Amino acid sequence: MDEPEPETPFAAVSAQTTKYGRIFQSYLDKSTPFIGYRWAGTATLFCFFALRIFLAQGWYIVVYSLGIYLLNLFLAFISPKFDPSLEQDEGMEEGASSLPTKQDQEFRPFVRRLPEFKFWYAATRAIAIAFLCSWFAVFDLPVFWPVLVVYWLILVALTMRRQIQHMIKYRYVPFTVGKQRYSKS
Template sequence: MDLTDADEGFQASTNPAMKYYGQAKAHYQFYMDKITPHVKERWIGLGVMIAVFVLRIVMSQGWYVVCYALGIYLLSQFLAFLTPKFDMTLQQDEDNKELEAGERASEFRPFIRRLPEFKFWNNAFKATSGSLIATLFSFTDIPVYWPILLAYFILLFILTMRRQIQHMIKYKYIPLDIGKKKYTAHK
């Protein structure tokens, strides 16, 4: 340990803001570790939180830009969740080279997401929480004609999902567990 490491540790322990930040971060990580295995409960909680946010937007008839920004962010996170981590075009080129050389790739290649499920949920939770907090301040309520934002979001959603579905069909992968067989251990 050199002198700068000891000096930084000393400053962090004497600075009350840094000490509080470190404690808050440790508490946050503790609770994130506890709720990680509860997948259904996490997503139900996020759904309730988004429903409360939408109810807040509808009842107050404001904060449409905040709602639009949240929608765009959640859409980008969802696309990262559906997208494979590795480029399928490179994998297909490797498979074609192996077939041309007379070797058949028989190894199982699992679907690995660009954005794992827990990070997707965590990012969505943080963004929804931030959006709910933003609706508490009047300066974030920017006047805008909301039907245009809604139409643009729907168009953006349709175009991006169409492209994603075409990619899934072209490279023959299913990113969701819907319809997949589940195997159980026999006793």
């Protein structure tokens, strides 16, 4: 007779993590339509993190790392999924994925490289990790923080300038102000 093999401790741990992973994913799925509330929660978490850094007067390298990561996420959020400059460089013909550049071309909606939900989730997770790191002395490296601030501001200015030039050159706007409304006349 075949006896069932005894359950290993690893299998029990794996089953529990899978169970909690599904529960966590169900909460994430339920939060998807509540954009304002999600971002308000992230802003609140960021305020707690900023307050922690301000009161503790340290962990500036953690703040700098978080700033660069959030800048990277934001650039992915405002960039098109299919970069028209890469398609033009590769010599591709007018494909279904390219943005229209002329008046007579068909309208194609702006598809982001990083969707809003993934942007929110990654930003929230990064802020939570940075907040957690601010409680451990090993991450409190001695740095002259004004240099980091100036360097980060220069980095933001240069990358945003390049991104805005790209938007102007390929004529796309990653934001919509609202749903277009027509009059009833």
